[in-house]
Amino acid sequence: MTGNRGVVYQGPGRVEVEDIAYPDFVLRDGPGVNPANVGREVPHGVILKVVATNICGSDQHMVRGRTTAPQGLVLGHEITGEVVERGPDVEFVQVGDLVSVPFNIACGRCVNCKARHTEICLNVNPDRPGSAYGYVDMGGWVGGQAQYALVPYADWNLLRFPDRDQALERIMDLTMLSDIFPTGYHGCVSAGVGVGSTVYVAGAGPVGLAAAASAQLLGAAVVIVGDLNEDRLAQARGFGCETVNVAEGDPGDQIEQLLGVPAVDCAVDAVGFEAHGTGDQAAKEAPASVLNTAMDVTKAGGAIGIPGLYVTGDPGAADEAAKVGSLSIRFGLGWSKSHAFFTGQCPVMKYHRELMAAILNDRVRIADAVNAVAIPLEDAPEGTSPSTRGPRASTCSTRTATWAPADRAANGSWARLADHRSPVVHRRAGLLPVISRDT
Numbered sequence: 001m002t003g004n005r006g007v008v009y010q011g012p013g014r015v016e017v018e019d020i021a022y023p024d025f026v027l028r029d030g031p032g033v034n035p036a037n038v039g040r041e042v043p044h045g046v047i048l049k050v051v052a053t054n055i056c057g058s059d060q061h062m063v064r065g066r067t068t069a070p071q072g073l074v075l076g077h078e079i080t081g082e083v084v085e086r087g088p089d090v091e092f093v094q095v096g097d098l099v100s101v102p103f104n105i106a107c108g109r110c111v112n113c114k115a116r117h118t119e120i121c122l123n124v125n126p127d128r129p130g131s132a133y134g135y136v137d138m139g140g141w142v143g144g145q146a147q148y149a150l151v152p153y154a155d156w157n158l159l160r161f162p163d164r165d166q167a168l169e170r171i172m173d174l175t176m177l178s179d180i181f182p183t184g185y186h187g188c189v190s191a192g193v194g195v196g197s198t199v200y201v202a203g204a205g206p207v208g209l210a211a212a213a214s215a216q217l218l219g220a221a222v223v224i225v226g227d228l229n230e231d232r233l234a235q236a237r238g239f240g241c242e243t244v245n246v247a248e249g250d251p252g253d254q255i256e257q258l259l260g261v262p263a264v265d266c267a268v269d270a271v272g273f274e275a276h277g278t279g280d281q282a283a284k285e286a287p288a289s290v291l292n293t294a295m296d297v298t299k300a301g302g303a304i305g306i307p308g309l310y311v312t313g314d315p316g317a318a319d320e321a322a323k324v325g326s327l328s329i330r331f332g333l334g335w336s337k338s339h340a341f342f343t344g345q346c347p348v349m350k351y352h353r354e355l356m357a358a359i360l361n362d363r364v365r366i367a368d369a370v371n372a373v374a375i376p377l378e379d380a381p382e383g384t385s386p387s388t389r390g391p392r393a394s395t396c397s398t399r400t401a402t403w404a405p406a407d408r409a410a411n412g413s414w415a416r417l418a419d420h421r422s423p424v425v426h427r428r429a430g431l432l433p434v435i436s437r438d439t
């Protein structure tokens with residue numbers, strides 16, 4: 001039997017790369033596997049050899065000990081890979097296909113999937129609607145920060161890249177289709193971003209940067225990105241965004257200085273529950289801060305897209321209410337302005353095919369925008385370290401890292417990709433990596 005290695009959560013602040021089971025077409029018992037999912041047959045699934053996977057801000061909530069993730073959970077919900085085996089019920093996906101996997105696991109059969117709400121599929125997670133690979137409270141599907149991963153309901157879930165060689169040339173961009181590109185895009189679409197819009201994106205992490213790039217793709221007139229991390233704000237300025245450092249004062253005042261009016265048409269929360277306060281409160285966590293800023297700065301009648309994650313259990317919260325997800329939101333303000341709020345996981349499948357076309361036709365350079373760097377699987381613990389990746393991290397502005405399992409180096413495609421990329425990734429002290437556009 002083929003071996004497998006994966007990134008395993010060991011408790012707050014610790015992940016390790018370990019030998020893990022090679023997947024087969026059944027969900028076996030393990031950390032975080034809901035008892036009702038144990039022994040679940042997956043004849044509709046495929047096994048992927050992982051070509052690229054990403055460290056997500058959502059993983060970091062777990063790694064920082066801010067969720068109830070169990071020790072031993074194999075992490076990773078952003079998977080791009082090659083089909084190496086298929087179950088007997090798979091009809092259209094073929095061995096050898098190179099595919100992107102939406103991070104939402106969806107059955108394609110339930111009332112929500114049929115309504116394109118794949119983020120709240122009713123049949124994959126006995127705990128609650130919606131699921132994802134390698135994530136707390138998501139039913140126990142094994143994560144894909146690994147060499148091999150099982151993907152259920154493969155005909156429904158997978159997006160096949162039309163041309164293998166072309167896909168491998170753009171794999172750093174295409175790997176963003178499993179989560180943050182659609183997620184940032186969804187934040188903008190749900191906030192009503194269109195031609196000529198003014199947009200405030202809170203957060204310059206990968207999701208915020210993907211939202212900013214998406215707002216540009218959608219035709220926004222002005223995209224303003226807010227954060228407290230100067231390196232990340234510089235990254236946003238690098239592709240044409242305006243920025244506000246929320247630690248330097250009220251974001252609304254700074255937006256007014258930029259636009260001449262105190263309101264934007266649309267706002268996107270790409271921060272979530274580990275938000276910091278603003279101005280002289282910036283050193284402290286204030287979980288409702290971004291939601292309150294969004295209501296403050298969004299025009300009456302505007303909408304607020306909220307891809308930023310809010311949880312029902314936060315053991316590390318500063319107060320008792322926040323420990324169960326109750327926040328001091330100034331809801332009356334939003335109500336009085338007739339705001340619309342859009343929450344939840346991004347339904348990736350709603351957007352990934354079109355965004356793939358935008359990448360392959362060179363309408364967007366999403367890997368450059370989010371400042372992705374490739375690292376080998378074995379370096380994942382370094383890539384997830386809270387000390388280098390915290391929300392105020394100054395040593396490294398890049399949260400999203402992409403890697404291929406080390407064994408791909410023996411295979412022509414990844415070796416070529418690695419050779420191709422590494423000479424053009426530069427790091428200078430204190431500056432951002434610059435990824436050349438001539439690739």
Ligand SMILES: NC(=O)c1ccc[n+]([C@@H]2O[C@H](COP(=O)([O-])OP(=O)(O)OC[C@H]3O[C@@H](n4cnc5c(N)ncnc54)[C@H](O)[C@@H]3O)[C@@H](O)[C@H]2O)c1
Pocket residue numbers: 056057058059060061179180183202203204205206207208226227228229232246270271272273274275276277278289290306307308309310344345346391392399
């Ligand atoms: N809805 C979805 O489907 C989905 C998918 C992926 C990620 N997410 C969530 O999106 C959020 C962002 O992900 P990420 O990977 O970019 O995370 P990240 O932690 O890398 O980035 C968050 C950024 O927010 C900044 N920040 C903190 N307080 C702020 C404030 N008051 N105003 C402005 N910026 C502030 C931090 O400095 C940090 O740079 C996370 O909560 C993640 O879990 C949701």
Ligand SMILES: [Zn+2]
Pocket residue numbers: 056057058059077078103179180
């Ligand atoms: Zn993710």
Ligand SMILES: [Zn+2]
Pocket residue numbers: 106107108109110111112113114120121122123
């Ligand atoms: Zn479903």
